[in-house]
Amino acid sequence: MSESNTKREIVVIKVKSDTSLAINIGSEHGIKEGDKFLVYHVDSEEMKDPITGESLGFLETVRGTGVAVHVQSKMTTIESNRREKRRKVVSRPGSGGFALLMGETVEYTEPEVVPFDEPQVGDKVKKI
Amino acid sequence: MNMSDRIWKALLKTWGAVFSIVSLAASVFVYFVAPDTDTIKMNIFFVVIFLFFGIIIILLRALHDANTDAKVNLPKIRKVLDPPRSYDKASALLLVDSSNLLAHDSSVTLFMLEDDYEQLIGIGIVINIQDDKKVQVALFKNNESEQLINQLKENKKHDLERLILKPSVPRSFLEGDL
Numbered sequence: 411m412s413e414s415n416t417k418r419e420i421v422v423i424k425v426k427s428d429t430s431l432a433i434n435i436g437s438e439h440g441i442k443e444g445d446k447f448l449v450y451h452v453d454s455e456e457m458k459d460p461i462t463g464e465s466l467g468f469l470e471t472v473r474g475t476g477v478a479v480h481v482q483s484k485m486t487t488i489e490s491n492r493r494e495k496r497r498k499v500v501s502r503p504g505s506g507g508f509a510l511l512m513g514e515t516v517e518y519t520e521p522e523v524v525p526f527d528e529p530q531v532g533d534k535v536k537k538i
Numbered sequence: 539m540n541m542s543d544r545i546w547k548a549l550l551k552t553w554g555a556v557f558s559i560v561s562l563a564a565s566v567f568v569y570f571v572a573p574d575t576d577t578i579k580m581n582i583f584f585v586v587i588f589l590f591f592g593i594i595i596i597l598l599r600a601l602h603d604a605n606t607d608a609k610v611n612l613p614k615i616r617k618v619l620d621p622p623r624s625y626d627k628a629s630a631l632l633l634v635d636s637s638n639l640l641a642h643d644s645s646v647t648l649f650m651l652e653d654d655y656e657q658l659i660g661i662g663i664v665i666n667i668q669d670d671k672k673v674q675v676a677l678f679k680n681n682e683s684e685q686l687i688n689q690l691k692e693n694k695k696h697d698l699e700r701l702i703l704k705p706s707v708p709r710s711f712l713e714g715d716l
Contacts, residue, residue, distance in 0.1 A: 448642075448666060457633070459616050460693035466616055466633065467670045474624045494627070527624035536669075538642045 420535040422449065428525035429490040431476065433535050436484045443481055447488050448538045449473040449526055473533060474526035488535075492524040541605045613637035613673065615701045618690040621676055625665060628676035629687045632662060632703070636671035639705040640664050646675055647707050650686070651700040659683045659690075661711055662703070675703070 418439060424432040431449065435441055450470045457466040476488035499517050549555060614635045621628035632648070640646065644664050649656035660683055662675040679687050690697055 450666065457617065461695045461698060467668070467672065469619070469633070470666055470668045470674070472622045472624050472666050472674065492624075524624070527622065 420447075420537070422529055422531055422533040422535060423485065425529050425531060426487065428529070429523050431488050431526065431529055433486050433488060434484070435535075436482045436486050438483045441478055441481050441486050443478050445478040445486075446475060446491065446538050447478070447535050448475050449488075449529060449533055449535050451530070451533045470534075472527075473529050474524065475538065476526070490523050490526055493521040494524050495519040496522045541602060544601070544605055612705075613640060613703055615698060615703055616672070617693055618687075618698070620691065622665075625676040627678065629660065629679040629684070630677040630691060632675040632677055634673040634675055634703060637673060637705075640667070640673050640675075642667055644705065645707045645711075647704050647711075648675075648677055649702040649704065650697075651702060656702060658708070659686060659701075661707055 418435065420433055420435050422431050423434045426432060433447065450472050453469045453471055455468070457469050458464070459466055474490050475492055477491040478486045479489045480487040497517060497519050499515060501515050615632050616635060617633040619631045619633065621631045625631075634640070642664055646662045646664065648659045648662055650659055651657075660677045660679040662677045664673055665676045666674040668674065677687070690701070
């Protein structure tokens with residue numbers, strides 16, 4: 411990543427869908443397809459250490475992670491790259507004259523994209 | 539062990555206190571016994587003083603580096619929170635002190651110390667290293683730990699102090715048994 415990029419604050423500039431976001435950084439800043447990003451927002455409430463009472467700063471709440479799929483000179487589209495295996499149950503009809511009787515229920519797991527958690531314009535982004 | 543502890547321990551080990559007292563006594567003795575008419579040249583005096591000053595600075599720096607290199611402390615867990623909604627399958631979010639042992643997306647194991655026995659609570663994944671370098675770990679419990687994890691979220695001192703986070707995972711986890 412270029413020097414200017416490391417100092418630049420990266421934020422979400424458009425929520426295209428719950429799995430696709432645009433961010434304010436692009437090829438001019440050294441971004442290329444496949445780069446991975448973490449999207450988060452910073453809580454306004456300061457955290458305290460329950461033991462010492464010392465300030466722990468502000469908690470970053472993770473919205474999700476994404477990968478650059480389309481890079482323009484000054485902006486990039488990222489898509490959620492988290493997958494979770496979800497169990498699916500489907501009924502398959504049989505064939506022939508006993509179609510209804512010969513049908514079967516099949517269970518299988520399929521990886522599904524995990525959407526970002528309520529992403530907002532202005533959410534912070536960091537390269538991971 | 540921090541640097542001051544290390545210096546104190548070294549002082550005790552090398553009989554530093556005894557040497558200090560002997561040196562002090564010797565210098566007081568020399569002050570009264572040595573003739574006060576003799577002088578040393580200023581140029582030699584300053585060369586010797588700056589030479590020793592330089593040596594002391596180098597030794598202190600070496601001590602500091604050795605202390606840093608020797609730190610293998612496991613990261614301390616500062617708070618146990620509810621997981622973010624983006625990790626809804628996790629049981630808790632651990633907020634952990636900065637550590638070179640932890641990297642993004644790496645797996646860790648959480649134990650609780652009970653009478654010298656480290657009870658496995660769950661497997662975690664580093665989901666974020668915050669700008670302030672604190673580390674967030676999403677914790678995935680094993681089936682027996684649900685009640686314990688709810689108890690941990692109360693963030694009682696007695697519980698937090700017994701938590702141990704190790705940057706490794708058991709073989710059984712890798713083989714899918716956990």
